[in-house]
Amino acid sequence: MRQRAARDQQRLDSGAVTSPKDLESLQHEIASLAKRQGDLEDVVLEVMERREAAQERVAELTARVDAIQAKVDDAVARRDTATDEIDTEAGTVTKERELTVADIPADLLKLYDRIRAKEGGIGAARLYQRRCEGCRLELNITELNDVRAAAADTVVRCESCGRILVRTPDSGL
Numbered sequence: 001m002r003q004r005a006a007r008d009q010q011r012l013d014s015g016a017v018t019s020p021k022d023l024e025s026l027q028h029e030i031a032s033l034a035k036r037q038g039d040l041e042d043v044v045l046e047v048m049e050r051r052e053a054a055q056e057r058v059a060e061l062t063a064r065v066d067a068i069q070a071k072v073d074d075a076v077a078r079r080d081t082a083t084d085e086i087d088t089e090a091g092t093v094t095k096e097r098e099l100t101v102a103d104i105p106a107d108l109l110k111l112y113d114r115i116r117a118k119e120g121g122i123g124a125a126r127l128y129q130r131r132c133e134g135c136r137l138e139l140n141i142t143e144l145n146d147v148r149a150a151a152a153d154t155v156v157r158c159e160s161c162g163r164i165l166v167r168t169p170d171s172g173l
């Protein structure tokens with residue numbers, strides 16, 4: 001289009017075109033070419049601006065994706081560490097339990113496991129200051145007297161929750 005406008009301008013300047021009608025038509029074409037060129041330049045400018053805005057948006061979104069990915073990586077690493085710690089602890093506790101269980105009579109262990117399954121994972125509870133630490137209820141006087149009267153190797157149980165009560169010097173007996 002620029003070439004055509006330049007050629008038109010050259011013809012106009014050369015004086016080769018002499019007819020007023022042709023001259024007018026040539027000038028008209030030059031003017032409309034100039035306008036069209038201006039319009040196209042505006043379009044190009046707009047496209048470039050939009051491209052720039054789009055590139056900025058891409059950069060912004062990429063940064064956000066990177067930040068989120070970093071958070072995900074961090075969370076995964078912390079989860080993996082926690083899982084390792086839990087596995088190690090579970091291994092230790094399992095070994096400790098095996099050692100402890102070896103010293104407990106089979107029927108008592110059976111009773112303990114049965115209560116534990118029924119009572120949310122806690123089969124035995126400390127009797128602390130006249131209170132069962134399994135269900136948090138205080139033993140009444142009759143119950144306390146029964147526990148007091150029981151021999152040291154008798155298995156005593158909480159009347160309220162059924163758990164095995166573990167007597168200690170702090171039991172309040």
Ligand SMILES: [Zn+2]
Pocket residue numbers: 132133134135136137158159160161162163
């Ligand atoms: Zn209880």
